[in-house]
Amino acid sequence: MSNETAEVTHAVVVNDEEQYSVWWADRDLPAGWRKAGFEGTRADCLAHIEQVWSDLRPRSLRERMATSA
Template sequence: MENTDTDEGVEHAWFVVVNDEDQYSVWADGRPVPDGWRTVGEAGDRAACLAYIEEHWTDMRPKSARGALASGGNHG
């Protein structure tokens, strides 16, 4: 008999979430998205979501840090 009490071996749908600092993460479908985050792209398997993040999150610095540098925060 199959054990139905665990999710072992079950592939869940995932989606990509991004916050106001342009930081990305994967999020399991069916879980409420935390405050300050929004979904982007389409739901898929975890590998597809990670590939989306790799393609779109090209600058790991938070948006506020990028903005500070662009507005003259670089004193070097």
């Protein structure tokens, strides 16, 4: 990773299905995504996502499976 990339601030973003990603903090978000409240280097954001995103199934699937159980 170059020094330039390491210095860019990123944001953790999440969509309505509670799926996480990393986005540039200074850019407009794509439709359907919102900031999740964490910013830092790309590596910091990925580490944060690893801590908070424990169930990788989309929210709609988790809900469907919970009601059928």
